[in-house]
Amino acid sequence: MRIVFCGVGALGSSAALLCRNLAATLVFVDFDRVESKNLAAQAFVKPSIGKNKAEALKLQLANFHGVKAEAFGVRLEATNTEALLGTADLVVDCFDNEKSRKLVSEFCRERTKPLVHAALAADGSFGLVRWDARFVADAEDHEGQATCEGGEHLPLIGLVTAALARSIQAFLQDRSERDFMISLNGVVET
């Protein structure tokens, strides 16, 4: 089983750590680099500052947990989706921008690849884990609306990533596709 995490920022990096003991090869795709501000809410450590996020997460899994993973420190584009996602058995969308999310969705729908999305409300009060069949991207209220950033949302991020990891685990177990809504007072299966 090959699980490709598209984006290893706040959601992707934390979810990947929670999936480290699954019977699967974890693959990370992210062009971004670790910055000091990321340490507040993403699963990176201080020595990783300046490194590509996908490579940094691969190194952390190997050095701290003895888990082998693969990393592609590139931006997902229409020209490389086949190369990056073609061999995936499960795709996990943790991107934070419209263009990349749509690219992943379109590719997976064309190839009928299982795809699960995770997303956060900008104010850090709510999150979603939703499989592609029921996922409709929400429009921004205004152009460039910020993602949920900042360390103060870390507890909510933890809830969402735990729900995402649980949904991935359930898929590996019996191919079930479990959706969740996550708020500050709990996680509800929908």
Next chain:
Amino acid sequence: MAILNITYNGMSADYARPVDDWSSDADVRRFAVEIVRSGGLRGLHIANLPHHAFDHYVVDRFDGPRGQKRIYLRPKVPFGVAERAE
């Protein structure tokens, strides 16, 4: 009929009474304001909730895990920031 779930200010709860599942999204939003104002939602009673509180919220309509119709009124989870330069 459907069960209405409302998420607001980090709290999420089901309204105790079923609602018409053919209600429009606008109707759902208006009804939700009244429910929260009146204390009809356990753990979420805001008497002075603005009438436009749910204007930018999303209305999802699904069948629940046990086949019952459900309506979810929830915050948006937008894509996020404009792409960063590489």
